Amino acid sequence: MRxxxxxxxxxxxLTGQPLPPAPPASEGKKLIAPVWHTVLIVAIIxxxxxxxxxxxxxxxxxxxxxxxxxxxxVTQFLLLLLVWFGLxxxxxxxxxxIGGRWNSVxxxxxxxxxxxxxxxxxxxxxxxxxLALGLASLNVSHSAEQVxxxxxxxxxxxxxxxxxxxxxAVCAGIVEEIIFRGYLQRQxxxxxGNVYVGLAISAIIFGAGHGTRFMILIAIYGALFGTLVLxxxxxxxxxxxHAWQDAFSGVAVYxxxxxxxx
Numbered sequence: 001m002r003x004x005x006x007x008x009x010x011x012x013x014l015t016g017q018p019l020p021p022a023p024p025a026s027e028g029k030k031l032i033a034p035v036w037h038t039v040l041i042v043a044i045i046x047x048x049x050x051x052x053x054x055x056x057x058x059x060x061x062x063x064x065x066x067x068x069x070x071x072x073x074v075t076q077f078l079l080l081l082l083v084w085f086g087l088x089x090x091x092x093x094x095x096x097x098i099g100g101r102w103n104s105v106x107x108x109x110x111x112x113x114x115x116x117x118x119x120x121x122x123x124x125x126x127x128x129x130x131l132a133l134g135l136a137s138l139n140v141s142h143s144a145e146q147v148x149x150x151x152x153x154x155x156x157x158x159x160x161x162x163x164x165x166x167x168x169a170v171c172a173g174i175v176e177e178i179i180f181r182g183y184l185q186r187q188x189x190x191x192x193g194n195v196y197v198g199l200a201i202s203a204i205i206f207g208a209g210h211g212t213r214f215m216i217l218i219a220i221y222g223a224l225f226g227t228l229v230l231x232x233x234x235x236x237x238x239x240x241x242h243a244w245q246d247a248f249s250g251v252a253v254y255x256x257x258x259x260x261x262x
């Protein structure tokens with residue numbers, strides 16, 4: 001006779017590895033950091049976004065892109081350190097937010113495949129949203145000009161800038177997924193008692209934290225990442241897809257600029 005008090009484990013159909021048991025319903029409502037800490041994190045994100053976007057052109061002109069990239073990396077890791085401090089106050093491990101670790105090569109390759117599939121699907125969704133919002137055009141030259149106006153000042157122009165930009169992209173993929181999907185989405189879901197509210201609000205903050213004219217689009221992108229986390233129970237595929245997308249965008253714009261297409 002089966003003991004109903006024991007969790008029923010399923011198996012991943014691709015790796016054959018047992019899936020972790022579903023957490024009890026009350027666990028989703030457990031705060032992973034103090035509420036005041038979350039308010040502080042959100043305030044810092046929004047203030048930094050406003051300050052960075054309002055002074056972006058001046059910073060690029062006076063400090064250069066490499067310094068801008070490196071200072072952004074430092075800022076991200078300082079914010080991650082502050083997030084870790086809040087987790088420490090509630091005795092929450094960072095590994096819990098990420099979703100454990102890979103136990104086999106197959107598990108790693110599965111996350112790579114999921115990240116690749118997500119990147120393709122999310123890109124198609126975002127293209128549709130861009131067209132619907134008038135942020136893109138089927139005219140390639142016009143679309144390239146729109147991208148140049150939006151992010152042209154921060155895209156790399158030299159090989160050295162491109163190398164540091166790719167480093168920034170990798171760091172952003174890791175750090176932003178931990179902060180927005182690992183910390184904020186889960187914490188706000190616990191505060192409100194609804195994981196979908198946590199997903200929506202954290203996506204809005206993600207969009208607002210990237211103070212550009214594409215704020216709505218970035219919020220939708222954040223919601224897609226949040227959905228991936230809910231389905232996969234891990235940040236790792238999102239980290240890969242996020243880092244790849246940022247790096248790919250920088251490299252693509254760099255090559256198009258060198259080719260005289262932008």
